[in-house]
Amino acid sequence: MEQKLLRSVFCLWVLASCLLLPASSNGLRRIGLKKRRLDLHSLNAARITRKERYMGGAGVSGVRHRLGDSDEDILPLKNFMDAQYFGEIGIGSPPQNFSVIFDTGSSNLWVPSSKCYFSISCYFHSRYKSRKSNTYTEIGKSCEINYGSGSISGFFSQDNVEVGDVVVKDQVFIEATREGSLTFLLARFDGIIGLGFREIAVGDAVPVWDNMVEQGLVSEEVFSFWLNRDPDAEEGGEIVFGGVDPKHFKGKHTYVPVTKKGYWQFELGDILIGNQSTGVCEGGCAAIVDSGTSLLAGPTPVVTEINHAIGGEGVVSAECKLVVSQYGDLIWDLLVSGLLPEKVCQQIGLCAFNGAEYVSTGIKTVVEKENVSAGDSAVCSACEMAVVWVQNQLKQKQTKEKVLSYINELCDSLPNPMGESIIDCDRIPTMPNVSFTIGDKIFNLSPEQYILKTGEGIAEVCISGFMAFDLPPPRGPLWILGDVFMGVYHTVFDSGKLRIGFAEAA
Incomplete structure (x- = not known):
């Protein structure tokens, strides 16, 4: 009887100790x-x-x-x-x-x-x-x-x-x-x-x-x-x-393999604005998960479309407007004829291939009494952006007039290279979701998740969580998924199996 009592007391002591132990x-x-x-x-x-x-x-x-x-x-x-x-x-x-x-x-x-x-x-x-x-x-x-x-x-x-x-x-x-x-x-x-x-x-x-x-x-x-x-x-x-801590996420993780050791790099699929494909990463884009980066960074053509869709303030590009006004119809016709998108700007004469990447050709164009060099790398880049935009709109079966008008609007709102895109805070409820395809799953970001706020009251400022970042080949183009994405999706870094996992954060 005494041994039984001692055993009971011991069990209670162990239980109490477990409950009172610090984390x-x-x-x-x-x-x-x-x-x-x-x-x-x-x-x-x-x-x-x-x-x-x-x-x-x-x-x-x-x-x-x-x-x-x-x-x-x-x-x-x-x-x-x-x-x-x-x-x-x-x-x-x-x-x-x-x-x-x-x-x-x-x-x-x-x-x-x-x-x-x-x-x-x-x-x-x-x-x-x-x-x-x-x-x-x-x-x-x-x-x-x-x-x-x-x-x-x-x-x-x-x-x-x-x-x-x-x-x-x-x-x-x-x-x-x-x-x-x-x-x-x-x-x-x-x-x-x-x-x-x-x-x-x-x-x-x-x-x-x-x-x-x-x-x-x-x-x-x-x-x-x-x-x-x-x-x-x-x-x-x-x-x-x-x-992992199960309290940090909901459901199961979607895992994708690390494609290149160095950074935590993987292959990103299609990117959607609302329910519309941007068409840029349908064949796969290189992306890295970077906890040391605050925002989401990606190629200028896509970030321009995103910031235009959410009303982000940008800068006007004279080179972009030049390309649309002088070569917009030709870009459309060449893409409709089946010419590979990567060869369009070379065919027009705005870019040349040097064996590694497309570069400027040195062609000079005069527009409204101003000398604008179509040989500038900015003009070559503007042409390449226009090709991406036209190609995407072709997939959505838009008319040529609507497409060229839309692209001209994009030329007025390129991401500011000197900083972030400011957003009207009152427009947040009407902004579209932006989605990323990772593995076989769509990962959505709502406006409340990709818009960052600073200041309070009348001093409050809203900033787009997307920034333009152009990394040239062969290392680019590259998407960087920073804290804006990682804050929404719990992220697992598996160095043993060389994979990265994402699940909705709790």
């Missing part, structure tokens, strides 16, 4: 973090950096830059102005804490160094002090990375890195000794932790995620993002290392 005791770490709202200056700085980053504008000196359950660890993310999400990690023993962006579009870890003496931005952020860590190992190899919005230079070091409740041992990272831009001064994060593949790691450094896997710190070679887009919520989101 971190099961290997999961959850911390509520603050957020800041969207800021136009930060978005513009990110736009410049993104352009340089993917177009090969980032240069590296002194290093080689190659392109080409309880085991889950959950790290909450801070929502930086509804565009950048960052969380806290620790470096060294004892750990020195840093706020870093978890960036699937890069593969290195860098933080400011205590040896950063001549950059004012370093004094506004946490700085790594190697002398205070008893697990520090000196490497000293220097590196420099140049971005469109500034540059980072420093040297490689090695130390333990604490991510959530796990410690990654002997992680190679960059101590930044110079941060040459106001972008870094104003940033609310200290550094960046790259979650891309090793193929794009500067200095061939092994990424933090790869080391987590190799050191057996996770049970599955999977990490996942849940980004909270609610501007009033305290928690910005969570990244889960080693698996």
